[in-house]
Amino acid sequence: MEQAMDIAFLGTGTSQGVPMIAHEADGLDLQDPRNWRTRTSAHIWMGGQRLQIDVGPEFRLQCLRNQIDQVDYVLMTHGHADHIMGMDDLRRHVDLRAGKALPVYGNLETLERLQQVFPYAIHEQAPVKGYPAFSLREFPSTLDLPCGRIQSTPLPHGRSDTLGLVFTEKKTGQKLAYFTDCKEVTPAARALAENADILVIDALRPEPHPSHLHLDGALEIALALGARQTFFIHMTFAVDHERYNDTLPDNIRLAHDGLKVNVGTLEETTREPVWA
Secondary structure, three states: OOOOOEEEEEEEEEEOOOOOOOOOOOOOOOOHHHOOEOOOOOEEOOOOOEEEOOOOOOHHHHHHHHHHOOOOOEOOOOOHHHHHOHHHHHHHHHHHOOOOEEEEOOOOOHHHHHHHHHHHHHOEEEOOOOOOOOOEOOOOOOOOOEEEEEEEEEEOOOEEEEEEEEEOOOOOOOOEEEEEEOOOOOOOHHHHOOOOEEEEEEEOOOOOOOOOOOHHHHHHHHHHHHHOOOEEEOOOOOOOOOHHHOOOOOEEEEOOOEEEEEOOOOOEEOOOOOOO
C-alpha cells in the first residue's frame, strides 16, 4: 500500500493569536471555533515519518488536540518567538526517543537564535531523562529523507528571511508547498511549488503589511500557482473565517486549527479542542 501524506494545521494564527488579549475584535464571530487561532505551526505525515514545522507557544496543547505522539524531524521556517517558543515542550518527544536528540533544521539565523534561547537543550543526547535535546543542522536547499524530499528556499520577511518548504513524498510523488511569514513568493519558490497538490500560504489580513502577504496578495499568488487546493494561514483577528471563506474560489480556503487534510485525496477531518 502506498504511504499517504497528510498535513495537520496545529495553529493558524498570527504572533499574538486570535483573539488577542484585552482586545475587542469587532466583526469576528467567536462563536465559530474556526476563529480561535493559536500560533501557526503544522505537522506532516510523510512516508511513515513525522515532520514538525515550527513549534509555537501552544505546542503542548496543539499536540494533545491533534494526537501528535511522535516527532522525527523539526523543521524551522524562521526564528521569531511565535514560531520557536514551544520548543521546550519537545522534551516529551525526546523522551519517546530514549533521550536521543531531535534533528532540528533551520537557516543560520534561526539556529543562532535557538542556541541563545535554549542553550540547555543543545545536546546529542539528553543529559537527564525528561530534558529536551536538539541536534541543530543547517537546512540544505535539498534534504533527502527516507520518507521523501524537502526543498527549502528563502522568502523575504521584513529584515530577515523565512524558509519556504516544499515536500515531495517518495512513493506517491505527492507535493505540498508551505510558505508562511513572507511578503512575497520568489520566482525560485514558485518554480519549486509548480504542480503542488496543496499550497499553504501566509495571508495575514485584508490590508497590506510590510512583511506579510495580505489576503489579496495571497489570492493572486494562489491563482498563479494553481495548486489543487490552497490554504491560507497566519491570520489576524481581522479575518472572520466564514465571511472571508465564502468569497474565495472553491479550491482556495482559509485553514483553521485542528484541520487535517490528506494530500492525495484532499479529504478533510477536524479535531475539536481538548479544552472545549
